[in-house]
Amino acid sequence: MTTTGTPIIGPGRLSMSAARHPNPLWWTLGLGLGLANAVRHRGKAYRRPRPYTTEEVGRSVDYVVAVVDRWEEDGVRSWEGLRVLELGPGPDLGTGAVILSRGAASYTAADLFPLAEDAGSRYYDALGERLGVPVDLDRIGYHVTAFPGLPGLDGPYDVVVSSAALEHFEDVPATFARLAELAAPNATMTHHVDGMVHMRGIRPRDPLNLLRYSDWTYRRMSFPGVPNRLRASDYLAAAEATGWRARIVPGRVATDAYVERVRPGLARPFRDRTDLATLTFSVVCARD
Numbered sequence: 001m002t003t004t005g006t007p008i009i010g011p012g013r014l015s016m017s018a019a020r021h022p023n024p025l026w027w028t029l030g031l032g033l034g035l036a037n038a039v040r041h042r043g044k045a046y047r048r049p050r051p052y053t054t055e056e057v058g059r060s061v062d063y064v065v066a067v068v069d070r071w072e073e074d075g076v077r078s079w080e081g082l083r084v085l086e087l088g089p090g091p092d093l094g095t096g097a098v099i100l101s102r103g104a105a106s107y108t109a110a111d112l113f114p115l116a117e118d119a120g121s122r123y124y125d126a127l128g129e130r131l132g133v134p135v136d137l138d139r140i141g142y143h144v145t146a147f148p149g150l151p152g153l154d155g156p157y158d159v160v161v162s163s164a165a166l167e168h169f170e171d172v173p174a175t176f177a178r179l180a181e182l183a184a185p186n187a188t189m190t191h192h193v194d195g196m197v198h199m200r201g202i203r204p205r206d207p208l209n210l211l212r213y214s215d216w217t218y219r220r221m222s223f224p225g226v227p228n229r230l231r232a233s234d235y236l237a238a239a240e241a242t243g244w245r246a247r248i249v250p251g252r253v254a255t256d257a258y259v260e261r262v263r264p265g266l267a268r269p270f271r272d273r274t275d276l277a278t279l280t281f282s283v284v285c286a287r288d
Helices: 024-041 057-074 094-101 122-130 170-181 214-222 231-239 255-267
Strands: 083-088 106-112 138-146 155-163 182-195 247-252 280-286
Touching: 024 094, 024 214, 057 094, 057 122, 057 138, 057 182, 083 094, 083 170, 094 106, 094 122, 094 138, 155 170, 170 182, 170 231, 182 231, 231 247, 231 280
Parallel strands: 083 106, 083 155, 106 138, 155 182
Antiparallel strands: 182 280, 247 280
16 A cells, blocks of 8 residues: 555556646646647647657667567567568658668558658668668658558568557557458567557656546547557457457556546546556567
């Protein structure tokens, strides 16, 4: 049991003291920021999927290397000779360069918006120095396409990956079904999912804020790419329903005290869920 003002800190857990637990103020703040985001992003969606640009070269290089390292920790045993598809690579194609440097036969990226077109040569030069081999953009396939149909992609792919992308997909079950069609025999998938609210001012103190609102209210805050509200068990069910063997690898986890404090204030469909504490996680899948 926690005492007031005593933070809970543990491996992979979110530090949250009783003094910082959300109250009705967070509902109002989340609604205001959500409506403002809807006005700002409607029609053009996310243009800044990360809180910094590739002009911050060192930070960007560290990030893409860490993303690939985490895919390896959670599910990808080796890239050697494999055909790789990444969904939603974001503002650059650095993860593809890292994967190719580790032996992949090919790398293809698919995104709904052309976010990676503005990454500059200075960034790729720095990434090449980090990898010890120049980045060859001619070896990287990049498709701006539609989801979940993914027109223009033929496959087959041995590995499908994503990082902080699936939470922005409107139809995850249909996406998993399409990926099953594009998958080679014995293909695998590893998707890192961020199930926390994406509003930076609220995120550290009320990570489940996006679950506070009714469907009607949340639709008022929607725009292309707005985070969906699926939880870990929803992704697991979607994968298994489309023929993937799947498991969840938890990442960041909220304290029990936080979850029980906010549970009564969540929208009715979420109040009795047993997977609320799992804030970030990986969906690791395999196909027989």
